[in-house]
Amino acid sequence: MSERRITMADVARKAGVSSTTASFALAGRTDMRISDAARARVLEAAEELGYRPNVTARSLRTKSTQTIGLVSDRITTTPFAGDVIRGAMEAAREQDNLLFITEAGGDPAAESSLVHALLDRQVDALIYASMFTRYVTPPKELFGRRVVLLNCLAPGFAAPSVVPDEVEAGRDAARALLAAGHTEGIWAIGGHQALPATPEGIIAGNERMRGLEEVLREGGARLEGVVECDWGTPDGHREVTALLAQGHRPRALVCLNDRLSFGAYQALAEAGLSVPGDVSVISFDDQDIASVLRPALTTLRLPHYQLGRLAVELTLRGGPLEAVVHRVPMPLQERASIGAPATG
Amino acid sequence: MSERRITMADVARKAGVSSTTASFALAGRTDMRISDAARARVLEAAEELGYRPNVTARSLRTKSTQTIGLVSDRITTTPFAGDVIRGAMEAAREQDNLLFITEAGGDPAAESSLVHALLDRQVDALIYASMFTRYVTPPKELFGRRVVLLNCLAPGFAAPSVVPDEVEAGRDAARALLAAGHTEGIWAIGGHQALPATPEGIIAGNERMRGLEEVLREGGARLEGVVECDWGTPDGHREVTALLAQGHRPRALVCLNDRLSFGAYQALAEAGLSVPGDVSVISFDDQDIASVLRPALTTLRLPHYQLGRLAVELTLRGGPLEAVVHRVPMPLQERASIGAPATG
DNA sequence: CCCACTTGCTAATCCGATTTAACAAGCTGG
DNA sequence: CCAGCTTGTTAAATCGGATTAGCAAGTGGG
Numbered sequence: 001m002s003e004r005r006i007t008m009a010d011v012a013r014k015a016g017v018s019s020t021t022a023s024f025a026l027a028g029r030t031d032m033r034i035s036d037a038a039r040a041r042v043l044e045a046a047e048e049l050g051y052r053p054n055v056t057a058r059s060l061r062t063k064s065t066q067t068i069g070l071v072s073d074r075i076t077t078t079p080f081a082g083d084v085i086r087g088a089m090e091a092a093r094e095q096d097n098l099l100f101i102t103e104a105g106g107d108p109a110a111e112s113s114l115v116h117a118l119l120d121r122q123v124d125a126l127i128y129a130s131m132f133t134r135y136v137t138p139p140k141e142l143f144g145r146r147v148v149l150l151n152c153l154a155p156g157f158a159a160p161s162v163v164p165d166e167v168e169a170g171r172d173a174a175r176a177l178l179a180a181g182h183t184e185g186i187w188a189i190g191g192h193q194a195l196p197a198t199p200e201g202i203i204a205g206n207e208r209m210r211g212l213e214e215v216l217r218e219g220g221a222r223l224e225g226v227v228e229c230d231w232g233t234p235d236g237h238r239e240v241t242a243l244l245a246q247g248h249r250p251r252a253l254v255c256l257n258d259r260l261s262f263g264a265y266q267a268l269a270e271a272g273l274s275v276p277g278d279v280s281v282i283s284f285d286d287q288d289i290a291s292v293l294r295p296a297l298t299t300l301r302l303p304h305y306q307l308g309r310l311a312v313e314l315t316l317r318g319g320p321l322e323a324v325v326h327r328v329p330m331p332l333q334e335r336a337s338i339g340a341p342a343t344g
Numbered sequence: 345m346s347e348r349r350i351t352m353a354d355v356a357r358k359a360g361v362s363s364t365t366a367s368f369a370l371a372g373r374t375d376m377r378i379s380d381a382a383r384a385r386v387l388e389a390a391e392e393l394g395y396r397p398n399v400t401a402r403s404l405r406t407k408s409t410q411t412i413g414l415v416s417d418r419i420t421t422t423p424f425a426g427d428v429i430r431g432a433m434e435a436a437r438e439q440d441n442l443l444f445i446t447e448a449g450g451d452p453a454a455e456s457s458l459v460h461a462l463l464d465r466q467v468d469a470l471i472y473a474s475m476f477t478r479y480v481t482p483p484k485e486l487f488g489r490r491v492v493l494l495n496c497l498a499p500g501f502a503a504p505s506v507v508p509d510e511v512e513a514g515r516d517a518a519r520a521l522l523a524a525g526h527t528e529g530i531w532a533i534g535g536h537q538a539l540p541a542t543p544e545g546i547i548a549g550n551e552r553m554r555g556l557e558e559v560l561r562e563g564g565a566r567l568e569g570v571v572e573c574d575w576g577t578p579d580g581h582r583e584v585t586a587l588l589a590q591g592h593r594p595r596a597l598v599c600l601n602d603r604l605s606f607g608a609y610q611a612l613a614e615a616g617l618s619v620p621g622d623v624s625v626i627s628f629d630d631q632d633i634a635s636v637l638r639p640a641l642t643t644l645r646l647p648h649y650q651l652g653r654l655a656v657e658l659t660l661r662g663g664p665l666e667a668v669v670h671r672v673p674m675p676l677q678e679r680a681s682i683g684a685p686a687t688g
Numbered sequence: 689c690c691c692a693c694t695t696g697c698t699a700a701t702c703c704g705a706t707t708t709a710a711c712a713a714g715c716t717g718g
Numbered sequence: 719c720c721a722g723c724t725t726g727t728t729a730a731a732t733c734g735g736a737t738t739a740g741c742a743a744g745t746g747g748g
Contacts, residue, residue, distance in 0.1 A: 007734055018698045023736060033696050055464045057404050057734035060703045065400060067465070075426050082425045089447055098461055117442055120399045150372040173498055233636035266638055269613065289633060292577035294610055351704055362728045365708060375727055401704035404733045
């Protein structure tokens with residue numbers, strides 16, 4: 001890529017020692033005796049020449065490339081990606097590792113091909129990531145390798161998983177509602193996904209609902225109804241419009257994600273209802289839009305950054321990887337969409 | 345990372361030839377004579393053993409790692425990232441390359457450190473990316489290397505740049521308005537950034553305005569006013585609210601980005617004005633929100649995917665990189681926010 | 689004075705490919 | 719019949735480090 005790099009041989013020559021000595025001195029190893037003088041000369045020569053080790057060459061011998069490969073289904077189409085990658089990257093960087101990012105678009109052939117491309121480059125570990133929480137069957141090339149599953153679960157595949165703690169998030173949503181005094185007129189929009197048209201609903205939706213119902217029940221409240229639907233903005237708009245048209249008068253809406261909430265906001269505004277004066281709204285995900293809606297949306301945040309970070313940290317911890325499911329908390333972003341129940 | 349890989353020596357042994365022959369046969373090279381029989385035996389042995397070349401070892405000799413490093417200021421906080429990375433990654437993949445993704449967070453020290461980490465891994469080329477179009481001063485480590493600037497400009501730094509064609513987008517915005525019959529009551533929200541509080545405005549804002557004003561003028565129309573402000577949703581809301589409060593009655597709003605448009609939508613709705621019945625809105629960027637606003641927002645799309653793709657393609661083209669500015673078109677996403685001018 | 693130890697350092701090998709140099713066997717033409 | 723050319727193949731060097739094995743010089747005890 002450009003002019004010749006300084007090699008360790010150059011450093012050794014300048015310091016007047018053998019490359020063995022240079023290698024040990026530079027590595028700071030003490031299991032071979034080197035005089036302080038020689039060590040100092042090597043370090044100084046390296047400094048002066050601007051020596052940088054060739055990681056590629058090194059890894060040929062050491063079998064460690066200080067490199068991690070991440071394979072995901074999609075890195076776009078979802079706001080998930082950026083933060084996951086950043087978390088992963090920062091964690092990697094803290095231990096002098098770098099990240100290969102790849103995307104297979106859900107195509108198994110592409111997945112295999114990418115895993116191969118990564119293995120050909122001798123990555124130290126692989127992260128298999130999904131952009132929404134779901135069950136996956138990792139490509140066979142991944143078996144027996146050092147793998148962490150990010151935002152997905154693969155029963156029978158011996159690897160740790162890192163996923164958001166959706167059940168607890170559901171509980172927290174219920175707690176937030178109860179704390180504001182809501183016990184009646186609570187509707188869940190996008191809940192239960194018996195026939196999941198929206199794949200996100202399979203795990204996230206069901207677990208959120210589970211936690212929600214559990215704590216509402218314990219708190220002496222209950223859901224007045226559950227609307228099953230897809231998770232897009234238009235779905236939220238359509239379903240809430242329909243709900244109101246049927247004469248229902250919800251006091252609180254638990255929207256299973258922020259896009260649904262945005263649709264709900266639109267429908268409520270069109271019906272002349274105010275948030276949170278007439279209807280409180282609590283949501284999940286904390287996409288960008290949540291903070292700029294008016295009123296700003298109270299929501300349980302998907303811990304993207306933390307997920308990416310933890311996945312990398314696991315691969316970087318020494319020792320074998322245990323097939324444990326790590327659940328990362330989804331913090332409550334308290335904003336302005338929850339109020340006391342409307343009276344009357 | 346796991347059990348011993350099959351090496352070329354294994355293949356050669358199984359095929360009963362030297363590793364030299366195996367190497368040439370596998371590389372499909374014809375500049376050394378190999379009998380068809382031997383060639384076939386090597387290929388077959390490789391196939392049977394599931395041989396995969398060790399790219400790390402290869403690159404030690406060939407000096408090419410088939411790897412590209414991308415250094416960006418931020419990959420999060422902006423919807424820009426996902427598509428850029430995807431475009432870059434796909435282009436890389438088409439030529440058997442892989443991408444290192446890194447983020448420096450705008451910190452020069454981190455930038456240098458990351459560039460070093462990439463160079464230590466012998467990347468074939470580097471992409472220096474910004475998440476909004478602006479002038480940059482690349483770290484000195486990048487001088488003399490194979491570099492492409494992505495979404496940024498660095499006068500005096502000998503490298504090609506890939507940026508969106510903002511001026512033409514401004515022109516297209518004007519054309520869209522003119523085509524719908526707008527010649528009066530046109531306001532630009534977020535235009536001109538004399539003292540750019542919003543760094544995005546420095547290039548994108550000014551160029552968009554330039555193209556806009558140019559074509560409006562040619563079309564016999566003109567801007568009734570330009571509102572200077574930051575580029576967030578609250579800014580759009582506040583400024584448009586203020587505009588209306590001052591008694592202005594705009595027929596068309598050119599919002600310099602989608603967040604401003606969203607804020608404008610909120611303000612217009614609060615004032616009881618409909619889009620596009622009372623006021624047409626045209627915007628720039630095409631973030632996710634643009635398509636789910638009601639009515640859906642007509643906007644000029646930032647060609648993130650194409651930018652990423654082109655940057656990688658440039659690095660992968662043989663020969664030296666020329667310091668040319670490549671301007672990628674911003675396609676008009678026609679949706680529902682432009683209508684005929686309100687009469688009266 | 690000799691042997692055993694320590695100290696400090698280096699020669700040689702290895703990692704897994706690519707590439708250069710060279711060589712054996714067969715064939716051809718004078 | 720031999721020099722010279724093809725043809726097919728391989729030994730050896732190379733890339734830039736890490737690692738193993740070993741060696742020379744100095745020290746100390748008996």
